[in-house]
Amino acid sequence: xxxxxxxxxxxxxxxxxxxxxxxxxxxxxxxxxxxxxxxxxxxxxxxxxxxxxxxxxxxxxxxxxxxxxxxxxxxxxxxxxxxxxxxxxxxxxxxxxxxxxxxxxxxxxxxxxxxxxxxxxxxxxxxxxxxxxxxxxxxxxxxxxxxxxxxxxxxxxxxxxxxxxxxxxxxxxxxxxxxxxxxxxxxxxxxxxxxxxxxxxxxxxxxxxxxxxxxxxxxxxxxxxxxxxxxxxxxxxxxxxxxxxxxxxxxxxxxxxxxxxxxxxxxxxxxxxxxxxxxxxxxxxxxxxxxxxxxxxxxxxxxxxxxxxxxxxxxxxxxxxxxxxxxxxxxxxxxxxxx
Amino acid sequence: xxxxxxxxxxxxxxxxxxxxxxxxxxxxxxxxxxxxxxxxxxxxxxxxxxxxxxxxxxxxxxxxxxxxxxxxxxxxxxxxxxxxxxxxxxxxxxxxxxxxxxxxxxxxxxxxxxxxxxxxxxxxxxxxxxxxxxxxxxxxxxxxxxxxxxxxxxxxxxxxxxxxxxxxxxxxxxxxxxxxxxxxxxxxxxxxxxxxxxxxxxxxxxxxxxxxxxxxxxxxxxxxxxxxxxxxxx
Numbered sequence: 001x002x003x004x005x006x007x008x009x010x011x012x013x014x015x016x017x018x019x020x021x022x023x024x025x026x027x028x029x030x031x032x033x034x035x036x037x038x039x040x041x042x043x044x045x046x047x048x049x050x051x052x053x054x055x056x057x058x059x060x061x062x063x064x065x066x067x068x069x070x071x072x073x074x075x076x077x078x079x080x081x082x083x084x085x086x087x088x089x090x091x092x093x094x095x096x097x098x099x100x101x102x103x104x105x106x107x108x109x110x111x112x113x114x115x116x117x118x119x120x121x122x123x124x125x126x127x128x129x130x131x132x133x134x135x136x137x138x139x140x141x142x143x144x145x146x147x148x149x150x151x152x153x154x155x156x157x158x159x160x161x162x163x164x165x166x167x168x169x170x171x172x173x174x175x176x177x178x179x180x181x182x183x184x185x186x187x188x189x190x191x192x193x194x195x196x197x198x199x200x201x202x203x204x205x206x207x208x209x210x211x212x213x214x215x216x217x218x219x220x221x222x223x224x225x226x227x228x229x230x231x232x233x234x235x236x237x238x239x240x241x242x243x244x245x246x247x248x249x250x251x252x253x254x255x256x257x258x259x260x261x262x263x264x265x266x267x268x269x270x271x272x273x274x275x276x277x278x279x280x281x282x283x284x285x286x287x288x289x290x291x292x293x294x295x296x297x298x299x300x301x302x303x304x305x306x307x308x309x310x311x312x313x314x315x316x317x318x319x320x321x322x323x324x325x326x327x328x329x330x331x332x333x334x335x336x337x338x339x
Numbered sequence: 340x341x342x343x344x345x346x347x348x349x350x351x352x353x354x355x356x357x358x359x360x361x362x363x364x365x366x367x368x369x370x371x372x373x374x375x376x377x378x379x380x381x382x383x384x385x386x387x388x389x390x391x392x393x394x395x396x397x398x399x400x401x402x403x404x405x406x407x408x409x410x411x412x413x414x415x416x417x418x419x420x421x422x423x424x425x426x427x428x429x430x431x432x433x434x435x436x437x438x439x440x441x442x443x444x445x446x447x448x449x450x451x452x453x454x455x456x457x458x459x460x461x462x463x464x465x466x467x468x469x470x471x472x473x474x475x476x477x478x479x480x481x482x483x484x485x486x487x488x489x490x491x492x493x494x495x496x497x498x499x500x501x502x503x504x505x506x507x508x509x510x511x512x513x514x515x516x517x518x519x520x521x522x523x524x525x526x527x528x529x530x531x532x533x534x535x536x537x538x539x540x541x542x543x544x545x546x547x548x549x550x551x552x553x554x555x556x557x558x559x560x561x562x563x564x565x566x567x568x569x570x571x572x573x
Contacts, residue, residue: 038364039364041369041380041382052369054367054369054382054384214511214512216510217501220500312405314474315405315408316401316404317473320400320401323398
């Protein structure tokens with residue numbers, strides 16, 4: 001055996017797990033394990049910096065470490081799932097609120113038309129009643145207890161809201177839809193929606209022509225919530241890249257979209273106009289708002305780690321930042337040096 | 340204090356090597372212990388069980404530090420903003436604040452309440468300066484007063500955003516600005532309470548020195564303990 005062969009350490013295996021070099025942090029995976037000649041210890045030499053690492057280590061004496069690791073991982077996953085559900089629900093709720101606001105103008109139109117229709121029905125009913133009754137009986141039964149009399153004119157308002165002046169029915173002038181907003185809370189009569197709703201929508205120019213732009217106000221809370229959740233996902237999914245972390249908001253937005261469209265089934269009977277228009281506008285405005293939430297969440301994911309790093313640098317002294325160094329390492333940055 | 344070294348047993352003959360000093364070997368610098376009974380050389384390393392808990396504790400304490408500091412900052416600013424909002428009739432009878440006569444009501448209970456309020460604000464500012472003493476005093480003051488001002492004007496800000504959007508996208512906004520007199524009152528009270536809270540910087544500077552000295556003493560104690568431990572253990 002030559003001298004050089006005697007100095008050459010004997011290779012008998014290679015590392016088959018992640019093991020960081022204590023010198024430079026290089027991953028020693030797949031590096032050859034050798035037996036050095038002085039003590040016969042199993043060592044591995046870092047190919048980057050040449051630091052020798054001893055591979056002999058204690059066996060894990062207790063199973064509790066692994067159990068705790070599993071427990072902490074399970075709790076973390078449950079918490080993340082809970083936050084994911086909350087995130088999806090908040091997007092769905094805000095999209096419904098947006099649809100509600102977007103439908104206010106159309107709600108006024110529908111409610112207004114329904115109001116005129118119901119007044120007409122009342123008038124016809126009253127006329128039919130008057131035709132079947134005697135002149136003496138017709139004045140009093142449904143009238144208010146105290147008819148208003150002024151200058152020989154007697155005004156009676158019936159319980160149905162029909163006004164009669166000296167026995168003649170006067171059609172009341174309803175408020176115009178633009179000035180009220182109260183028609184959103186009109187209770188739709190059974191059967192009216194099936195018979196008249198589509199015609200009212202078509203006559204008014206359609207759903208898109210009558211969007212109440214006040215729904216844009218929902219962009220303010222949407223921006224705040226979306227950015228905050230994006231920042232959270234960016235930090236919580238520190239193990240993955242930011243591009244992969246965007247998948248979580250994407251999935252949440254898709255689920256929210258499906259929930260919104262699935263829940264929005266317009267019911268024409270026994271409902272408030274507000275509820276009806278919310279259901280009508282949800283499939284129109286909801287996906288647009290959810291797409292906006294997705295974009296804002298992506299923005300949050302993009303800036304999240306930077307924000308977290310700024311907060312850590314602001315809040316913690318230099319020596320306390322070291323355990324949170326992953327915030328820098330994941331993005332290939334170096335820990336900031338203390339000034 | 341008696342320091343007991345961690346156990347280190349020879350894997351070959353089970354001799355206790357805990358009290359033998361692990362000198363860095365001349366070839367690789369590894370902490371090698373040669374067993375006096377069987378001459379087997381072993382490297383002294385930390386147990387993975389201990390390492391797990393140690394790293395867990397480090398990360399936990401760092402996260403706790405961040406959450407506590409941020410929480411205290413936001414909570415402190417919100418508390419000062421709350422004091423500013425509720426103190427409109429604390430200083431004067433009809434909320435007409437006059438800096439010359441801050442306690443014009445003459446009601447001793449109200450005056451005591453106002454003093455306690457100012458004392459609390461000073462304490463909060465003192466805590467902020469102590470918390471952010473690794474940065475600078477001005478940073479702590481700026482972050483505290485800036486955050487308070489933001490909370491105080493949050494309603495105005497949101498109304499402004501909504502009305503700007505209403506103008507931009509041509510819809511009718513029903514949001515109303517707070518009254519001018521209300522905003523002026525808020526700003527004057529904020530200026531008074533904010534400047535009073537700045538008095539908390541003085542005790543913070545004195546306490547900061549004491550805390551820093553205490554930290555240094557604690558660090559020295561820990562260092563001495565570790566050195567002693569290493570002398571026995573290695």
